[in-house]
Amino acid sequence: MDPCELAPSYVRAIAPYQPGKPISELAREMGLDERSIIKLASNENPRGIGPRTRAAIDAAIADIARYPDGNGFELKAALSKRYGVDMASIVLGNGSNDVLELVALAFLAPGRSAVYSQHAFAVYPLATQARGARGIQVPAKNYGHDLQAMAKAIADDTHVVWIANPNNPTGTLAAADALEAFVRGVPPRVIVVIDEAYNEYLPAAERSDTVKWLKRYPNLIVTRTFSKAYGLAGLRAGYAFAQASVADVMNRVRQPFNVNSLALAAASAALDDMEFVAKSYAENLQGLRQLEEGATGLGLDYIPSRGNFVSIRVGKAAEIYKRLLRRGVIVRPVAGYEMPEHLRVTVGLPAENEKFLAALAASLRD
Numbered sequence: 001m002d003p004c005e006l007a008p009s010y011v012r013a014i015a016p017y018q019p020g021k022p023i024s025e026l027a028r029e030m031g032l033d034e035r036s037i038i039k040l041a042s043n044e045n046p047r048g049i050g051p052r053t054r055a056a057i058d059a060a061i062a063d064i065a066r067y068p069d070g071n072g073f074e075l076k077a078a079l080s081k082r083y084g085v086d087m088a089s090i091v092l093g094n095g096s097n098d099v100l101e102l103v104a105l106a107f108l109a110p111g112r113s114a115v116y117s118q119h120a121f122a123v124y125p126l127a128t129q130a131r132g133a134r135g136i137q138v139p140a141k142n143y144g145h146d147l148q149a150m151a152k153a154i155a156d157d158t159h160v161v162w163i164a165n166p167n168n169p170t171g172t173l174a175a176a177d178a179l180e181a182f183v184r185g186v187p188p189r190v191i192v193v194i195d196e197a198y199n200e201y202l203p204a205a206e207r208s209d210t211v212k213w214l215k216r217y218p219n220l221i222v223t224r225t226f227s228k229a230y231g232l233a234g235l236r237a238g239y240a241f242a243q244a245s246v247a248d249v250m251n252r253v254r255q256p257f258n259v260n261s262l263a264l265a266a267a268s269a270a271l272d273d274m275e276f277v278a279k280s281y282a283e284n285l286q287g288l289r290q291l292e293e294g295a296t297g298l299g300l301d302y303i304p305s306r307g308n309f310v311s312i313r314v315g316k317a318a319e320i321y322k323r324l325l326r327r328g329v330i331v332r333p334v335a336g337y338e339m340p341e342h343l344r345v346t347v348g349l350p351a352e353n354e355k356f357l358a359a360l361a362a363s364l365r366d
């Protein structure tokens with residue numbers, strides 16, 4: 001017997017997460033110079049990190065031989081001050097992906113189900129399945145969450161509803177009033193996760209006041225990350241806000257040192273790199289426009305996006321993806337998201353966006 005069969009069948013059935021192709025891998029495969037490759041495949045911040053963040057990482061290296069603060073006091077204090085949330089209501093994670101896994105670990109199990117939308121972030125079905133829970137996928141509406149259909153899909157055994165706002169890879173946004181009406185209507189026995197990984201890329205007027213909602217809806221969990229606008233994808237730091245008792249059960253299933261010391265120091269400092277985040281926000285909007293106008297110029301449709309990426313309908317996406325790779329441009333195919341004609345492109349620096357659009361034009365002609 002192959003010992004892998006000792007794993008529960010629901011674990012063996014998991015399809016692996018498909019990350020963006022690393023630059024070094026493409027360089028190896030194609031014999032290309034790494035410096036000639038652009039990667040617009042993982043919704044990273046092409047501007048890097050802010051100056052305070054960099055200084056904090058440099059300073060934290062001196063103490064790297066020690067375990068991190070398992071309670072993340074400094075980062076929780078900084079988040080508490082910024083958002084007016086009690087420290088007892090904060091859960092820190094090795095990226096917000098880790099926090100999503102903690103939700104699944106704490107609230108899902110065989111015999112339970114979780115509701116999520118078609119085209120929603122891939123980690124929701126993965127985390128659900130890894131716990132042996134049943135996933136209930138609800139058809140999307142214009143690529144976005146159909147909140148009314150999701151409310152109807154909640155079953156007697158449903159314990160979690162996952163919502164990405166904005167969603168990746170569609171970039172769609174549920175408006176604040178519709179989203180709050182949805183949360184209000186969900187039975188209190190069901191946890192609602194609102195994943196705001198791209199929150200910092202939204203104009204203030206389009207953000208939902210989810211932090212205030214926490215007081216009204218004790219079953220609500222809001223997750224955010226330092227991987228996107230703050231530029232810390234490689235270090236891994238994310239967090240959740242939740243009612244203190246909910247945060248408490250999530251912390252019980254957390255590894256004691258799940259966030260490393262460099263990530264803790266960097267994330268605490270990143271909250272003060274306001275100018276960097278403001279610049280990232282403004283340049284992202286310009287970059288989105290550049291990509292959207294470029295797509296239109298090539299006669300292609302795209303899904304209007306509120307994130308730092310846009311999904312463009314290129315037709316034979318798997319083939320165009322390969323042609324782009326040959327030109328040293330890495331984007332993300334999204335066939336696994338039931339979007340076989342789209343490619344998701346992360347907003348890069350202006351020159352990178354230009355290089356992508358030129359490579360796309362050439363790849364469409366090949």
Ligand SMILES: Cc1ncc(COP(=O)(O)O)c(C=O)c1O
Nearest residue numbers: 095096097121168197225227238
């Ligand atoms: C919607 C959404 N949520 C969560 C994440 C997880 O990001 P991280 O674990 O880097 O915080 C991502 C990453 O792409 C995402 O798109």
